[in-house]
Amino acid sequence: MSELKRTPLFDEHVRLKGKLVDFAGWEMPLQFDSIINEHNLVRKVAGLFDVSHMGEIEIAGPDAIDFSDYLVTNSVSSLKNGAIVYSPMCNEKGGIVDDVLVYRLNNAKTMFVVNASNKDKDFKWITSNKGSFDVKIKDASADFAQIAFQGPRAEEILSEVSQVRLEKIPFYHFEYGRVNGIKALVSRTGYTGEDGFELYVDPEAAVALWRKILELGSSIGVKPIGLGARDTLRFEAAYMLYGNELNDYNSPLEAGLKWTVKMEKDFIGKEVLEEQLANGTKYKLKGLELSGKSIARHGFEVFDGEKKIGWITSGIFSPTLQKSLALAYLEKEYWKIGSEVQVEIRGKRSPATVVKTPFYRGSVKSKG
Structure with missing residues (x-):
């Protein structure tokens, strides 16, 4: 077994008593506090993520x-x-x-x-x-450490040490400049459903920037956030996770990403997507709300009576909405909002209803 890789911030995670796990061959923090507390902090204030493994x-x-x-x-x-x-x-x-x-x-x-x-x-x-x-x-990849600072108060905090005018950066745009005197590419992007920034810096500068942001935000409760909350946050916003919603077999059209497909140009796989646009797809990714608190995990099967009609890609009990929610690939006749299905959980069928996604819209800026 090969040794796990570590980001430039690994020693910080140890110092801050993060619970470390193997994630895609990297030794990364799953959580520092409870996942729910970290999740709620990002929704209400802001949290700091090490995403240098990207x-x-x-x-x-x-x-x-x-x-x-x-x-x-x-x-x-x-x-x-x-x-x-x-x-x-x-x-x-x-x-x-x-x-x-x-x-x-x-x-x-x-x-x-x-x-x-x-x-x-x-x-x-x-x-x-x-x-x-x-x-x-x-x-x-080795040229960069990547730090994400996400939450409705991220701009307010980061502005204190940013020589880049953050309020001038539109959603899905970036600027080069200095943050706390450190050269950085600063982009208004993230994967939490909240406003925020991703900072690409020299690996040797990562610790100083990480510590400075935590220091600046300490008075309002800013803390480091692990991969556990990153997953629950992205799920509520219905952002895709590769290996769950996305894979080498299902197409962007099946995954509900038609808005990302520009048919007026040439690209690899275009012919298949043209055929799917013309004839439709058998499955499409849809949101589900389950009754009760049972959680639909990745790979669980979805039924209508005795007929298997799809499978779960991700599911959680939403900390923000206090509901059991899931994303699932479903056959065409079940795509309509309000369609009723059942999810098999530990040998029992749990009723579920098809609902609109995203499940939650936070402070994330609009592209318009």
Whole structure:
């Protein structure tokens, strides 16, 4: 068994008594306090996340924009420099290799931020599809530590040490500047459903910035947050988790990500998605509300009577909404809001109703 990798903030997690777990080959904090307390803190105030395990892949050269556009279903060519787009990256069969953020750094350079568990796979995939595009591809993950500061009061706190005018950064845009005197790429992005920022800095500068943000926010209760709350927060906002909602087999259209698919351009997997748009899909990702407090876990089956009609991708008892909620792939006749189904939980069938997603909308800024 290979040794677990550690982020530049590992010693901070130990010092702060984080509960460390193996996550995608990284030794990461699952929680520092209870997951529910951490979740509620981000919803009401702000919390600090180490997301340095995420991967960064840079594409540079005369064809960087065109190649990036070819790799993902969303549009990179329509972005202005300084803008970011969320997108699936598909295989030839329309399944999802990964879901990524693409940063348009300039007219000849982009940065793909990819999931930690997929970094090596993504790098191989991008490299193998280079073809005749005039680009250089670099795994730049070791060049960055990434800190996310999320919550309705994140801008207020971070502004105290930011030389970047945070209020001027629109949602899904970024600026270069200094935060607490440290060079950073500052983006208004995150995966919690709340407003906030992701800061890309030199790994050697990460500890100083981490400690400074915690110090600044201490008077209003800002604390470090683990991966447990990151998962419950993203779930309430109905953000996808690769390996749960997204995989190499289900397409962006099945995952409810039609808004990320731009059919006016060429991209890998386009032909399959064209066919699905024309003829429809058998399954689509939908939200469920379960009766009672039973939790529908990943992989549990969904039924209508004796007929199996789908499967659960993620489920929690929502700390914010105080309801048992789940995301599930369901057959077409059950897509309508209000459709009634049953989830099999430990041999028993729990009634559930199809509900609208996202389950929760927080302080996250609108793209409009």
